[in-house]
Amino acid sequence: MSRDARWKSLLELLVERGRLEVEEAAAELEVSAATIRRDFDQLAEQQMLVRTRGGAVVHGVSYELPLRYKTARRASEKQRIARAVADLVSPGEAVGLTGGTTTTEVARALAVRGDLTAGSPALTIVTNALNIATELAVRPQFKIVVTGGVARPQSYELIGPLADGVLGQITIDLxxxxxxxxxxxxxxxxxxxxExxxxxLLCERAERVVVAADSSKLGRRAFARICAVGSVDTxxxxxxxxxxxxxxxxEAGLRVITV
Structure with missing residues (x-):
């Protein structure tokens, strides 16, 4: 098991149980207790958990909102998609994330990428999603820019002219x-x-645009258009x-990645 996969498993266990002992985690993941201690120490440095004597507990700020997304449909597909999207991001880039369960998983996948650490070039995250900002704000490897606006309770997204004002002043890589x-x-x-x-507007300010969508979203229409297919790269x-x-x-010119 890779370190990234191990970290993801540890965080999922913590969200589920609230507290995790070193020996318990080592048995669950079939690795040594020394490996788990190192993992806990490194995750604590990134404020992704709180280290305790003999184990770790959930970081209250980081995981209060994500728990509400635990019951999302197609969770495994969204997690695979999120990891693939996170792999498209380079250290030091400015990345815009809209709201939603899949983009929330992208934020989590970025958070556990081993090469995105406090010592690497900061990754700038621009988002109008309150839950994504809350998850990542406590982690030193990210610079978080929140658009402002009026909160939409159904999706935790900020909308309206205040959000437009911020986005009109910036450019992003992805x-x-x-x-x-x-x-x-x-x-x-x-x-x-x-929304x-x-x-x-986020798309218009980006050099590259990626749509992260599970297969149930493809070939469908919805009420409010975001952008034409020609505005999407991947x-x-x-x-x-x-x-x-x-x-x-x-055929329309998109790069399609299936995972």
Missing amino acids: AVLGVVAFDVTHGAAANDEA AAVNR LVTDTAADEATVGLFE
Whole structure:
């Protein structure tokens, strides 16, 4: 098991149980107690957990909101997609993350990437999602920029002209879109027009645009358009995606990554 996979497993166990002992974690992951102690120490340095005598406990700030996303549908697919999206990010880049369960998983995947540490060039995260900002703000390897705006309780996203004002003043390397629907003809879309408007502006300020969407979102339409398919560089989806649909996206010029 790689260190990144081990860290992810440790954090998932902590979220589930609230507290984890070294010997307990070592038995669960079938590694040595010394390895778990090092993992706990390194994760504590990044403020991803709180070290205790003989173990670790959940970091209250980091995991209060993520627990609400634990029941997300297609969780395993979204986690695979998130890891693939995180691999597209280079240290020192500015990355925009919209709200949603898949982009929340992208934030978590970035948080456990071994090469993104406090000693590496800071990764700038621009987001209008309160839960993503809350998860990453305590971690020294990230510089967090929150757009401002009015909170939308259904998605924890900030929307409206205040968000527009911030996004109009910045440029980013990569925008990661969570979408309700993505279709070759109708493009990327959301259910809420104000949410779509902020996401659209995030795309316009980005050098590259990635849509992170599980296969259930593909070939569908939704009420509020975010952007045309031609504005997207890469689609990351799961292996259950229909081959014909994937082919249409590739014909439209997108790079498609299935995981």
